[in-house]
Amino acid sequence: MNRSPALDTTSLPAVSTCGLPAPDFHALGLAGSIDRLTSPLRGRGTAIEWQTPHHGVEIDASAAAMLYHAAADILAAVPMAAANVTIRLAAVYHGIRLTVVDNGAACGQRSALAEHIRMTVEPAGGALVLESGDAGLTRVAVTLPLD
16 A cells, blocks of 8 residues: 655645646646646544556546546545545556545545536446445445546
8 A cells, every 4th residue: 555645735726526637747747737636634633645657658638637536525525523535546458446435434524526527427438336334434436437
């Protein structure tokens, strides 16, 4: 597992998923862009852990923007009680998967959010999974095809 260093986000505005512009993926990459969204979580003491592939994965701008916006929505919905959040980007068979796991519980309160994201990714051939576990973990996974 990789722990990413925090980006300097002191000059970033508070995250608002309403009209959130996609950042320059060429400068920061998808993971770096999503990492900027974790600033409010870090500010309240939530530990962020990153798990990313050791090799580059080519993602078109449309898929990157869709994953970025999904991440913004998911991270904005992480409960205040969450002490840990794991963000994973992984290449899967002909696709890319973004997974966010937190220990804030309250999975049921995120059902409307999941439906909103599902309506965005399914027309693009993607899928969304929302799960809660016995240990109070909530897992949200968004998968998009790359072909």
